[in-house]
Amino acid sequence: MNPKVMIILGSASDLKIAQKSIDIFETLQIPYSLKVASAHRTHEKVKKLVVEATTNGIEVFMGIAGLAAHLPGSIAAYTHKPVIGVPVDVKLGGLDALFASSQMPFPAPVATVGIDRGDNGAILAGQIIGVNDPEVKKRVSKLRKSYQEKVKIDEEKLISQLDGKLLQKNFLDNYDEISEEKLNKEEPHTDKIFKESESVESEKNTPLVSVVPGSYSDIEEAKNVALTLDRLGISYDISVISPIRYPDKFNKYMENMKDVKLFIAVTGLSAHVTGSIVALSEKPVIGVPRSVEINGLDSLLSMVNMPPGVPVGTVGIENGRNAGVLAGEILGISDKNIEEKLKLMKYKTADI
Structure with missing residues (x-):
């Protein structure tokens, strides 16, 4: 079973962010590979990894790095496959890594997600793979619905803990049943x-x-x-x-x-x-x-x-x-x- 995603960490210290990605890939049942390579200290390793991985069927790359975070851009230099950048908060709240990842020149884009959001990076990779893989697409959909369910559970838990005398706990409990006619009174227009x-x-x-x-x-x-x-x-x-x-x-x-x-x-x-x-x-x-x-x-x-x-x-x-x-x-x-x-x-x- 060949991996479809290659995760490259700029440093072993980024593993805690990568673990968020790993958990998502395991849930989505997407085979992946993980390597550690620095854009600055092991540039040749990055180049060889990316070129060989592109040739051998990797569909999506993910670069996880902090500080100057040139790793995602270095990956993008050697492949025509999608590259996802996950900036890591090491200094400056992660803004340095965010800017380094997102502000790439043409024609070497990096699809940058939020700071420390290894989970969102993996979900985006799943969405990309799901464009051509119906089974992965279904699993992404199921995962997205689990996030929706969590919001509902959190709401119910929060309201049950409140004891304000004027709090109307049951207000609009059936809002899901509002008809589409009431919501959409006009014809679509763009x-x-x-x-x-x-x-x-x-x-x-x-x-x-x-x-x-x-x-x-x-x-x-x-x-x-x-x-x-x-x-x-x-x-x-x-x-x-x-x-x-x-x-x-x-x-x-x-x-x-x-x-x-x-x-x-x-x-x-x-x-x-x-x-x-x-x-x-x-x-x-x-x-x-x-x-x-x-x-x-x-x-x-x-x-x-x-x-x-x-x-x-x-x-x-x-x-x-x-x-x-x-x-x-x-x-x-x-x-x-x-x-x-x-x-x-x-x-x-x-x-x-």
């Missing part, structure tokens, strides 16, 4: 930036990727995503829709896009778009933060630091091209045409 890519021959065909800019100010960066997807021959839909301004319409749009392989959200400020997508879908979600205020740090941090169970693979601020490359890496696992175009893009661009 604003198309342009038609689906040329790869979609008819409206009946489902695009591979849904690109969701949160507002019109995000359009230019969304176009960078689209240009990269076009070069890779990946079909897509682009629609501007805000889950904050039009929540019901957003829910309808997500229902219409239920058969896409993955989502790419482009958004600034508090980046609710990515959080809303991942709340409504179990497909991989790629986030592109935008610089609207405070140099985009608000968007980056609110996008990447998701709670357990709902990962967003975040690329660098205003690096939509890397989001397109990452989508190609995910879809190229099972599509040789995309893989060949991706290899040309990654390796030829690197030679320039």
Whole structure:
């Protein structure tokens, strides 16, 4: 049984974070390998491991590192497979590792998850593998539902412990039974930036990727995503829709896009778009933060630091091209045409 995921630790001290990943992979029944290699102290080892692992069937790499955390980027330099970065809090609250992992140049994306979130990194890997493996997809879905159940159990436990005289403990106990008609009074509506890519021959065909800019100010960066997807021959839909301004319409749009392989959200400020997508879908979600205020740090941090169970693979601020490359890496696992175009893009661009 060959492993599908390779976990590489920058240091043995990162094992406590890797253990979170290991527990998830055991639950999802995904075979994995674990190595220790430093991007700075054992660079040749990293290179040989990644090149050989890519040749021998590894589908997803995970780099776990703290401090300067160049390990995930070094992995991305030697493979055209998806690379997930897990920043570790050693100094500066882990922000140094977070920036080093996410702020990668084109065309070497790292799908960065939250600081110390080895669990979310593994779930994202499961979602990526689940794009082509129905059994893994089912197990990811079951795991996601267990997180939902935990919230319900925690609520019941908390309320049972409270003894306020005015507390109405049974208020809205049957909220799950509210009809869809009451929730959705309007027809779904999105604003198309342009038609689906040329790869979609008819409206009946489902695009591979849904690109969701949160507002019109995000359009230019969304176009960078689209240009990269076009070069890779990946079909897509682009629609501007805000889950904050039009929540019901957003829910309808997500229902219409239920058969896409993955989502790419482009958004600034508090980046609710990515959080809303991942709340409504179990497909991989790629986030592109935008610089609207405070140099985009608000968007980056609110996008990447998701709670357990709902990962967003975040690329660098205003690096939509890397989001397109990452989508190609995910879809190229099972599509040789995309893989060949991706290899040309990654390796030829690197030679320039």
